[in-house]
Amino acid sequence: xxxxxxxxxxxxxxxxxxxxxxxxxxxRCTAGCPVAGYAGMHPAQIMRAVQLGQLDMIxxxxxxxxxxxxxxxxxxxxxxxxxxxxxxxxxxLARRKGRVHPGAPSAAMLKLNYDSFVRWGRMWEVxxxxxxxxxxxxxxxxxxxxxxxxxxxxxxxxxxxxxxTLAMERMVKTAESITKARANxxxxxxxx
Amino acid sequence: MxxxxxxxxxxxxxxxxxxxxxFRATAAALGLDLVExxxxxxxGNTAAHSINRLLGVALPVNELVKxxxxxxxxxxxxxxxxxxxxxxxxxxxxxxxxxxADDVRAVVGRAYNGGVTVQNLVDVYHDAVGLEQLxxxxxxxxxGLRVACYYGCLLTRxxxxxxxxxxxxxxxxxxxxxxxxxxxxxxxxxxxxxGASLALTEQGIVDDLTGRIVADARACGxxxxxxxxxxxxVNLDGRQTEIARKRPDWQSVPVVFLSQLVGRAIGLDDKxxxxxxxxxxxxxxxx
Numbered sequence: 001x002x003x004x005x006x007x008x009x010x011x012x013x014x015x016x017x018x019x020x021x022x023x024x025x026x027x028r029c030t031a032g033c034p035v036a037g038y039a040g041m042h043p044a045q046i047m048r049a050v051q052l053g054q055l056d057m058i059x060x061x062x063x064x065x066x067x068x069x070x071x072x073x074x075x076x077x078x079x080x081x082x083x084x085x086x087x088x089x090x091x092x093l094a095r096r097k098g099r100v101h102p103g104a105p106s107a108a109m110l111k112l113n114y115d116s117f118v119r120w121g122r123m124w125e126v127x128x129x130x131x132x133x134x135x136x137x138x139x140x141x142x143x144x145x146x147x148x149x150x151x152x153x154x155x156x157x158x159x160x161x162x163x164x165t166l167a168m169e170r171m172v173k174t175a176e177s178i179t180k181a182r183a184n185x186x187x188x189x190x191x192x
Numbered sequence: 193m194x195x196x197x198x199x200x201x202x203x204x205x206x207x208x209x210x211x212x213x214x215f216r217a218t219a220a221a222l223g224l225d226l227v228e229x230x231x232x233x234x235x236g237n238t239a240a241h242s243i244n245r246l247l248g249v250a251l252p253v254n255e256l257v258k259x260x261x262x263x264x265x266x267x268x269x270x271x272x273x274x275x276x277x278x279x280x281x282x283x284x285x286x287x288x289x290x291x292x293a294d295d296v297r298a299v300v301g302r303a304y305n306g307g308v309t310v311q312n313l314v315d316v317y318h319d320a321v322g323l324e325q326l327x328x329x330x331x332x333x334x335x336g337l338r339v340a341c342y343y344g345c346l347l348t349r350x351x352x353x354x355x356x357x358x359x360x361x362x363x364x365x366x367x368x369x370x371x372x373x374x375x376x377x378x379x380x381x382x383x384x385x386x387g388a389s390l391a392l393t394e395q396g397i398v399d400d401l402t403g404r405i406v407a408d409a410r411a412c413g414x415x416x417x418x419x420x421x422x423x424x425x426v427n428l429d430g431r432q433t434e435i436a437r438k439r440p441d442w443q444s445v446p447v448v449f450l451s452q453l454v455g456r457a458i459g460l461d462d463k464x465x466x467x468x469x470x471x472x473x474x475x476x477x478x479x
Contacts, residue, residue, distance in 0.1 A: 015245065017289070034385040038397050066394065069238050070385035071349035075359055082350070091242040105393040110239045113389075117202070117234035125206040132392065142395055146430050146471075150207070155426075155469045157209050164231040171233075171254065174299045175247035 008053040014186035016089040022079040023047040029073035029083045039063035043073050043083055050086065055093070064090045065104035096183065105136055118172050121163025126156065196320065197259040197268040197308075198226035201275040202234050208272075208422035210466025214451035215271050215313065217464045221455075222321045222329060227265065229258050235278040238389055249292060250299035252282035257304045267320070271313040271451065273421035274388075277346035277354070279310045284353045312347055313420040313450055318364045323371045330457040333373030337477055339453070340379050340414035340445075341365040342405065344424045348383055359383065365450060369418055372457035379412035381405040386427040395434065402431040406445050416477045417447045425449060433471050446474040453478075 009020050029043040036042040039062040041049070046064065049057050058064065064087050073083035091107070094100055100107045112131050117123040129147070133139040150156045198219075204212035219226050232255055241248030256279065259268045270276040286293045287306055297303045311319065317326055327333075343365060348356035356362055360383060366376035384405055387398035406428060409417050419425045429447040436442040447470065455465045456478050462468070467478055 034387070034401055035390075035397060038394075066390065066397070068345075068385050068388040068390060069242070070345040070388070072345070072383075072385065074350045084350075088242045088245065092245065095243065106390060109389065109393050110242055113237065113239035114243050117236065117239070122205070122232075122234045123202040123237060123239075125202065128392065139393075145434060149433065149471060150430065153469045153471065154209075154466075155471075156207050157205065161205050163233040167231070167254075168233050170301075171250055171299050172244075172247060175244055175250055175295075178295055178298060179244055179246050 008055050009050055011093060011186060012050055012086055012089050014182070015092060016082070016085040018082045018085050018089070020047055020050040020081065020086055022081050023051065024079065026078060028076045028078065032072040032076050034070060034072070035063075035066040035068065039066055043087075046090070047081070047083065047086065050090075058090055059094050059097075059099045059101065062101050062104045064094070065101055065107045105132070105139070108132070108135065117163075118168060119165075120160060121165040121168040122161065124160045126158045127160075193223055193225040194320070195225045195227055195265060196311075197263050197265045198228045199232055199235075199255055199268055199270045199275060199279070200228065201270070201272040202237075203272055203274075203422035207426055210469045211271065211422055211425070211449050211451060214449060214455045214460075214465045215269075217460050218451050218455045218458065219269070219316070221458050221460065222317075222325070224269075224316070224320060226269065227263055229255055229263070229268070232258075235275045237274055237278065241278075241281075246292075246295050246299065248278065249282045249285050250296045252278040253286055253296050253304050254300045255279070256283060256308050256310075257300055257302050259308045260305060261302060266307055267309040267311060269311050269313075269316050269320075271316070271420070273312060273344060273346040274423060276310065276312040280353050283308075283310060314343075314347060314365045314368060317368045317450065317454060323367060326368065326454070327371045330372045331459045333457050334453075335373060336375045337373070338377050338413050338415045339369050339374045340409035340412060340417045341369055341376050341382065342409070342417050342419050342424060342428070343383050344419070344421050345383065345385050345388070347420060365418065365420065368450060369453060372454055374418075374453065377409075377412045377414045379408055379414065381408045386424050388423050388427070391423075391427050391431065395431075398427060399431055399435050399438070402427050403435050406432060406435075410443060410445050414445065416474070417445055418450050418453055419447060420450050429471050444472040446470065446472045446477055448474050448478065
């Protein structure tokens, strides 16, 4: 069943400060998008779906998880809409609702990345690759194509240097609790 | 010596140690005293701003507060383009929205007063060192090596945040390359995205994107591509090995960091600059 959410545009605005209703579908965002064409939807369609409250349509597609955050859409939008921030906010909403797209390994990679720098104070690149490979057999094959060559050249430094983990832990806790309080106030406590 | 704070970031301690080493060596040789931020944390990179927006702003601002209050310096060099983008975005958001400033202050524990200039790799050579000084120090300049200067996404976009000269066709890196004897080519993919961290999960897409960038650089006459971002370097250099397997007629183009190019021209040795770490051999243009 398709759920139409009249509050989607308001949720996006509450989280990102961006008014998606300013979009008039010129499609400059799509024209410049490096990953438009690799998923079912493209940026201008995502913007229209936000206006129309079509959250399911957005979350059932891989597009938001392919967005690299290159900022071309944001740079070129004639309405000065921060389109890339809308994509980020949709990723945040998807996680809050437990609706991360199962066919988008980049979503899990972002979370591994987040957990890594939260754990060590710094992101440990080798850990991301190793943990990804544990969950995704094709990740092993992909890594074997380049990883050993890079190790032999000394391109990959496998050791970890920690940051100030106590400071990181304190900042993460505070940021997560402020964010949760704000989401509750915006009327989205996390229910799907 | 001019003292300037230094934020290496996670990649420069991980897969791009040669970027860190070549940047430090060139800075020292060009009269900059780099002061690494003590106990620096990850800037949060792409993950933080797509999982917790506030944390994505607070982490880089925390580093800016350390530079401002603990080190007492008014500039920080952030050679990684992705970290640079997070630092600029953090400063921009705190300055532009009192609510964000309050939230960030609660997370960081101290307020940021906006007293630190954030410089990317190109800014350091172009502005902090200066083109005349750079040319004067180039004791071993290139003799017209044709290079494609690749800016990628985050050195220039979004221009409201980076205040870049021309986000669609920037020229400052070209000017730096020219100052050390290179001949920058005009080309089409200066600011197109290489696919960034999709290289870990969506290799097919990244092969398409990097393949187009490298092919255009070559078609426009470049003998090498110059970059200022660890992820751009690892993608443009690394993916060519895979592209070549699929396309037997593929002609590889070496991909060097701007800091390696500058370092070679001011007479630093190959080992310091890490010139043997690339998958596509760079010695044919850097020897």
